[in-house]
Amino acid sequence: GIKEWDYSNQNGPSTWVDKFPMAAGSRQSPVNIETGRVETDHEALSSKPLRWKYPATASRAIVNPGYCWRVDTDGDGTYLTGGPLMDDVYKLEQYHCHWGCSDSRGSEHTVDGQAFAGELHLVHWNTTKYKTFAEAAKAPDGLAVLGVFLKAGKAHEELEKIARLLPYVSHKDDNLPINESIDPSKLLPDDNGYWTYLGSLTTPPCNESVTWILFKRYIEVSHHQLNVFRNLRKFPRGEECPCHENHGVVINNFRPPLPLGNRVLRECGS
Ligand code: SG7
Numbered sequence: 001g002i003k004e005w006d007y008s009n010q011n012g013p014s015t016w017v018d019k020f021p022m023a024a025g026s027r028q029s030p031v032n033i034e035t036g037r038v039e040t041d042h043e044a045l046s047s048k049p050l051r052w053k054y055p056a057t058a059s060r061a062i063v064n065p066g067y068c069w070r071v072d073t074d075g076d077g078t079y080l081t082g083g084p085l086m087d088d089v090y091k092l093e094q095y096h097c098h099w100g101c102s103d104s105r106g107s108e109h110t111v112d113g114q115a116f117a118g119e120l121h122l123v124h125w126n127t128t129k130y131k132t133f134a135e136a137a138k139a140p141d142g143l144a145v146l147g148v149f150l151k152a153g154k155a156h157e158e159l160e161k162i163a164r165l166l167p168y169v170s171h172k173d174d175n176l177p178i179n180e181s182i183d184p185s186k187l188l189p190d191d192n193g194y195w196t197y198l199g200s201l202t203t204p205p206c207n208e209s210v211t212w213i214l215f216k217r218y219i220e221v222s223h224h225q226l227n228v229f230r231n232l233r234k235f236p237r238g239e240e241c242p243c244h245e246n247h248g249v250v251i252n253n254f255r256p257p258l259p260l261g262n263r264v265l266r267e268c269g270s
């Protein structure tokens with residue numbers, strides 16, 4: 001069937017605005033982080049340190065929606081608060097990943113023009129102010145996404161648990177319950193230094209509802225683990241079609257950076 005949007009030449013990021021007018025807004029994501037233009041905002045950000053908690057059992061199911069892998073979580077007992085979020089408490093909804101066709105591209109945000117091999121996103125919603133994820137997703141302070149850059153290097157132990165499950169969700173709409181403990185906090189870097197700015201979802205409908213918090217430190221994942229991501233299919237089981245672009249595998253599922261405009265990029269920690 002005809003897809004509403006994807007990352008192909010035909011329905012890719014430059015065309016999203018035709019069907020999703022919010023994609024043309026002035027608070028869009030991702031952006032390039034120009035480290036020389038970042039504002040250190042010690043009092044506002046470090047007066048309330050960023051804090052999170054994810055029970056080891058939070059990861060409930062792994063899904064292939066046809067454009068990434070996603071782990072749906074049980075938000076109960078999870079929280080993210082402090083830093084730019086102040087006293088509001090956000091719950092973890094899901095985490096997912098973006099990657100390239102090679103190890104030199106794949107992240108959505110870039111740092112001084114440099115892309116990473118991938119970018120992990122932990123998506124949270126504001127439970128202090130809103131009743132459901134859907135309601136929060138429409139509000140300017142509704143969502144908070146923690147971003148982690150992935151760099152090709154040594155294999156990542158916690159991510160390996162995900163890589164081992166991906167062959168079971170190789171096709172679009174595949175969904176597998178998770179019966180082991182995959183701890184989202186083990187996917188974060190050891191150091192808490194971060195950049196933050198106000199932006200949007202990086203996929204349609206590109207709602208301008210996200211407080212972005214990007215860790216400055218990357219995590220390492222192996223070339224092999226990235227190749228497992230690159231083996232996911234964009235089409236459902238039983239619909240094998242050799243005429244798909246790139247044989248129908250999910251690669252380059254990132255939106256290129258958009259102008260920061262007059263938004264402020266702040267940093268906390270190193
Ligand atoms: C991924 O990124 C998916 C989407 C997500 C989107 O394509 O994880 O979520 C689902 C349910 O498939 O959209 C609403 C939402 O979370 C955008 O999220 S992102 O801005 O963090 N990349």
Ligand code: ZN
Nearest residue numbers: 096098121202
């Ligand atoms: Zn994302």
